[in-house]
Amino acid sequence: MTIIEKARKGIVTNEMKKVAAVEGVTPEFIRNEIAGGRIIIPKNKLRKNVEAGGIGNKLRTKVNANIGTSKDKNSLKLEMKKLRVSLEAGADAVMDLSTGGDIRAIRKAILAECPKPLGTVPIYEMFVTASAKCGGRLDLDAEYLFEVIEQQAEDGVDFMTVHCGLTQTALERIRKTKRLTGIVSRGGAFVAAWMTRTGRENPLYENFDRLLKICKKYEVAISLGDGLRPGCLADASDRPMVQEMIILGELAQKSLEEGVQTIIEGPGHMPLDEIASNVRLQKSVCNGAPYYVLGPLVTDVAPGYDHITSAIGGAIAAWAGADFLCYVTPSEHLGLPEPEDVRNGVIAARIAAHAADIVKLSDRSWDANMSKARKALDWDAQEKLGIDPSKFDLVKKTLKSKKGKKDKTCSMCGEFCAMEISDKLTE
């Protein structure tokens, strides 16, 4: 039985209890939401060393970090470093998007060291291998793709992005729409190119049952990829995007019926004022399935700062109900991230998630504790409470070099500290 099937029968599993305890809700609530497809606990049956973490309705907003090699940059050592940086910075999940080097070996090494749910995009491995074999001609070999999916499931992957909603119906919308940046999802573009060339239906849609069977066998969660997500503000909320979301909603329903945990992927690039309605639309057409957004980036003009453009969009999305934020690093649109980009990406996404959770979960305790420590000029407590404690290194060094009474002085205002003056006021 999968976790959904257990939940439906009223069984509360250990994973449900653990998630309930961490989130401060009842196990019964978790069970009910899993049965309804509104919460998932991604955890491959074969994985031993992964913590159970919940994603979805009324839970803390979670953050994913993408790592992975490319053809030009395929050092396992670098990826392991990025993994450690992601985890240190507080990522709740990691996706290995490797397209260079020995992809399976890299995945296995990451799986062995990652205590958080690990996701992949199996079509990447498929087309990298196909490309190496066929010398450039990229065929979508359904048989081989399912082999890859099954092998990844066997390796212990906890969730997989699959672009099942990119059907001929969705592609027709693309042809009838003037898009500024076309298709920006790599998996999406690949599938669409093959579908256009052959005139055939997307095999991931046609063989969705086969996909579900594999996922069920290994308890792999499906992340329904949005191959047609907008790649710029001009393409946001257009008909192809909405068409694909409708199909994803139908697939999510089927998936739930079969007992396979499912989340829905979302944009991408989107102006501020379209984000909340996008989230509400997703919740409606996908029956409340967890929503996993990439950003959204609220402007296209800031390469080098897309962790910020996406933190703005991510905060608004999570506030409106998005459950899972895929981080965006400063190097998005410029190149593959270095470890420092990974750290900045995870922290920015966590800030967005937490800013939303303050409102969504009505919980201001973390902020109140930090503010009390700040008011008390207690730098040790602030360091412990800071989202990135390492940022206090310099302050503490500066304070150490001072002596006695001055130790508590705020490094910013010096002797004209508002906190100190204000303290005297209420004495």
Next chain:
Amino acid sequence: MTIIEKARKGIVTNEMKKVAAVEGVTPEFIRNEIAGGRIIIPKNKLRKNVEAGGIGNKLRTKVNANIGTSKDKNSLKLEMKKLRVSLEAGADAVMDLSTGGDIRAIRKAILAECPKPLGTVPIYEMFVTASAKCGGRLDLDAEYLFEVIEQQAEDGVDFMTVHCGLTQTALERIRKTKRLTGIVSRGGAFVAAWMTRTGRENPLYENFDRLLKICKKYEVAISLGDGLRPGCLADASDRPMVQEMIILGELAQKSLEEGVQTIIEGPGHMPLDEIASNVRLQKSVCNGAPYYVLGPLVTDVAPGYDHITSAIGGAIAAWAGADFLCYVTPSEHLGLPEPEDVRNGVIAARIAAHAADIVKLSDRSWDANMSKARKALDWDAQEKLGIDPSKFDLVKKTLKSKKGKKDKTCSMCGEFCAMEISDKLTE
């Protein structure tokens, strides 16, 4: 005659024409909004080298950068560097908040080199000098404060923050409220401490006419400081904050009647869901006067990343109608900013401002041009359009090291570029 008096008489000045041309609106619109106090063009009569820039209703959201010395760090050279970094990064205005070294000499040096409106907080100079004279006991000497204000006006300061709304009525609200972080405005805390000790009314409130007279003489714009702004989420939108805003609205009305340009300062720390209503409240009780917000920071827990916490809040505030964003640097809550913090602060605030302007001004042209360049893999055009062109240095270096056909390849996806695959799709 001040610019407001001219606007009221139907006179369209050169400054109004310049601002209209830059903003793409009619000079008559600018004239009308200045007459109504909904737009200001801060520019001291005695300043020769300052560009006219407008702040307010239906104009592009502007960004201010705070620089200035402290007692421990008072190098003129460092401040001039921060000034240049602010301007390079695209700040629309600069405030000199110096509290260390020869404050007047620093101000004059900055004024001589700054082509954007320059603001100050005169009470800082007053209490630094008073503190040096009296050995710690901080008296609010009204006579001396007005001397400082007049001298700063003579020096050419374009706008000044004055905490006129912190009255005994407002202080009474503080006494009746449990605040977690009390008063976090330095000027506000200083004034409040003096008022509490002496039991007297705030001289900046009592002598508001005298202040207006000086501002009128030199055409200095007033920035009505919010001495009681919330310093943490727990204190956001409380009664003291709203009480002060009401008084600021009354003062702004008086100021407009006297022909003195005025803006209102706002928070501070504030959860996501209170920001839009805060902006709407300000617009209502202050008769549409331009709103100048410091952040708002949407969480208290991220020292080291407060340019991001404030970019989230600033984007939402500007979208709701805030006109002027004071930058917050990564080092806020940790120490005084270094030049690199200044750059990051300005860019983050500009991202927030622009993300809002896309919606507020219905203008997606910059983003569309960038997206076209991205789609065309035209790195030169992207560099020109990027909010920080220097971020493209590494990409261009990498591309240069490649040859021929590969030159156009996206550095992120390599041979599996969605843009390229997608191009073939529509061919």
